[in-house]
Amino acid sequence: MAPKICCLGAGYVGGPTCAVIAYKCPDVQVTICDLNQARIDAWNSDHLPIFEPGLDDVVKAARGRNLFFTTEVDRAINEADLIFVSVNTPTKKSGMGAGFAADLAYVESATRRIAAVATSSKIVIEKSTVPCRTAESMRAILEANSRDGIRFDILSNPEFLAEGTAISDLMKPDRVLIGSLETDEGRKAQATLASVYSNWVPKEKIITMNLWSSELSKLAANAILAQRISSINALSAICEATGADVDEVSYACGLDTRIGPKFLKASVGFGGSCFQKDILNLVYLSESLHLPEVAAYWHQVVIMNEYQKSRFSQRVVKRLFNTITNKKVAVFGFAFKKDTGDTRESAAITLANNFIKEGANICIYDPKVEEPQIAIDLAETGISTAEYQKRVTISKTPYDAANGADAIVICTEWDEFKTLDYEKIYATMNKPACLFDGRLILDTKKLRAIGFQVEVIGKSVV
Ligand SMILES: NC(=O)C1=CN([C@@H]2O[C@H](COP(=O)(O)OP(=O)(O)OC[C@H]3O[C@@H](n4cnc5c(N)ncnc54)[C@H](O)[C@@H]3O)[C@@H](O)[C@H]2O)C=CC1
Ligand SMILES: O=C(O)[C@H]1O[C@H](OP(=O)(O)OP(=O)(O)OC[C@H]2O[C@@H](n3ccc(=O)[nH]c3=O)[C@H](O)[C@@H]2O)[C@H](O)[C@@H](O)[C@@H]1O
Known part of the structure; x- marks a missing residue:
């Protein structure tokens, strides 16, 4: 029988990601939940809460068939076999690590909710971008608070979509990462999630690895992408002072197949909810691991x-x-x-x-x-x-x-x-x-x- 899916968090990631799963897997019931009633009302209306090319068509095709948006979080958790946690993980504004560390309060509260209401075993999937080893804390919370006889397997399945191209990125991902503990149960859970993606993603693009590698790969990918932009932007300052043209320099460098042409467009500066947040998160992680040189290296990108x-x-x-x-x-x-x-x-x-x-x-x-x-x-x-x-x-x-x-x-x-x-x-x-x-x-x-x-x-x- 096809698994049932629930997603906690109907934002830029949870909404499009799980809408595409529903679209591509008509026999999988997908329920996307949020605590924010206005956001859910918008998902159920003709004016979706986010603008993303192609998203309207995907939602219209699946909504009411096997795709549902609701604020009834507890019911959705209980019905599901697989639960995506796709809540926000902003930079902490105060307390320990303020200005750098990720605020995991939303992840923790979603995890506690799952533990409190689940009456059957679940596979819990970290979709949010989180610091390395967050899955360990989630497991500790789930195990300490769950009912007897219920088992939770935790997977890391970071999302690599970019806004503006989310639907095409989801339809044709470069790769889907699924990290798990290296145990029989972990691998079984990994296979269950892989079977969902394999409805439309070629098998060779579904990559399995250990939990911590998967978590770190997400932060690493964003850090490397942002680093390319800061590199070309640093060169843009030299261009302005010398008469070199940054577009020409970028073109010349990008022709080297080892460098490649993407993400070398100079700009007024990168934005978006994640690059800065994820690099600062990596800086904090490096500092916590007593690696000040590594921290300083990544900090320079910001x-x-x-x-x-x-x-x-x-x-x-x-x-x-x-x-x-x-x-x-x-x-x-x-x-x-x-x-x-x-x-x-x-x-x-x-x-x-x-x-x-x-x-x-x-x-x-x-x-x-x-x-x-x-x-x-x-x-x-x-x-x-x-x-x-x-x-x-x-x-x-x-x-x-x-x-x-x-x-x-x-x-x-x-x-x-x-x-x-x-x-x-x-x-x-x-x-x-x-x-x-x-x-x-x-x-x-x-x-x-x-x-x-x-x-x-x-x-x-x-
Ligand atoms: N925005 C992007 O392009 C990408 C974001 N990410 C990561 O995905 C995660 C989510 O990002 P966004 O979707 O942009 O955030 P968002 O802020 O748009 O959406 C998060 C949603 O989670 C809801 N929420 C919070 N706690 C909840 C709970 N306990 N139960 C149910 N809903 C709850 C919030 O009300 C909010 O609507 C972050 O960790 C981010 O780093 C990863 C890849 C791309
Ligand atoms: O984790 C995330 O949130 C996501 O962050 C980025 O996606 P996104 O921020 O949506 O958009 P990008 O296309 O990466 O652009 C980010 C910023 O960099 C700027 N940029 C991008 C490319 C470039 O060559 N030059 C440049 O200045 C863009 O204008 C924008 O301000 C990554 O590309 C996604 O893979 C990742 O999933």
Whole structure:
């Protein structure tokens, strides 16, 4: 009989991941739960709580058939054979390890709930990104709190999807990792989960390994990806100072098959909910293991990212004659990357904050981010309501945002920014009209021919 699945956490990972399982395995009942009623209501509506290309079709095909969204966590736990724990693991804000360690409170409370209500044996799957050896703590909690005769097997099955491409990443993953204890029961549980994925993932891409390797592989993959971005961004500073062109350097390096071309696009800085969090987590882990040199090595990836954002902000101010007080700056893009409405750790938040602190009036346009989210993000950086009201406006079109502006700053690489009518935009701007491309997406020659003063990450002023 096909196993029943429950997922605790209906966020960016739990929602799409388990929706794809339901879509690909029509005989598997999948129930996705969350404590947040509004989020579950949205999953059950025509307006899903997250924007992700292809997600609507997957959810529509499976919802009500073998895919269910509910806040009835206890019932879903009890009915399931396999339980994914896909709750948030943010960076701790206070206490031991504040600013670095992962806050495992949500993982622990989900685990305790499973132990408290389960009346039959379960396979519990860590889907959240967690520090190495978290499965051990989960097992201790489950074993200490469960009823007699009930067995829990714990697997690590980290998720590698990227936002904006989540559905294609899930449909055709590079690999699926399943870590387990090296015991007969562990391997049996591993095989049960592998049989679910094997409905659509080729067998050779389903990789089994020990629990701790699997947990660490997730942190390692994110650290290595982010390190590539910080490396190219560090080189972008050298390019700006020397006349080298970062796109050309990246292209030349990427042609080496040992390096490869992906994740070498210079930018205004990486964002997203995970890169920074997971590296800081790795830094904390290294420090806890008394490996200060290792900790410092990974920490530098985050430090470089902060430097990139502040360097770019300063370049904007410098170019605008060393002051942007009361100037209008149009911010194009607020999401942390294109094709998502997610703003978590977006470089645009830091830039907008820096511009406001310099006294600029900023006008933000993003095709997928709504005003309330922008207000929350800026408030979290310390912008007061009064400052926000005075300094920030949100536009419905990029043309409105640029109207009367002294500068446009491209923060997100939305495709639509490549095909705007820049002549029309130029005509409505204050002169000299400056354009700062923080994503290297625009045709600078064309823009200069129109009359723009253009500055690009990783390219010196010509
Ligand atoms: N966002 C991403 O692209 C990726 C995230 N991850 C990891 O996946 C995990 C989840 O991330 P997101 O989905 O982005 O987080 P999220 O914040 O979007 O979703 C987590 C959800 O879990 C719910 N929740 C918390 N405690 C719960 C409980 N006891 N029972 C039921 N629901 C509960 C929250 O209400 C929230 O809706 C994190 O560990 C993250 O590092 C991994 C790969 C990609
Ligand atoms: O654990 C996670 O949360 C996920 O983190 C990243 O996915 P995500 O953050 O959604 O998006 P990415 O495409 O990795 O982009 C992250 C940031 O790096 C930036 N970036 C990416 C690539 C590049 O070459 N240059 C660059 O600046 C993006 O604009 C974005 O701000 C990883 O790519 C996923 O494999 C992982 O599962």
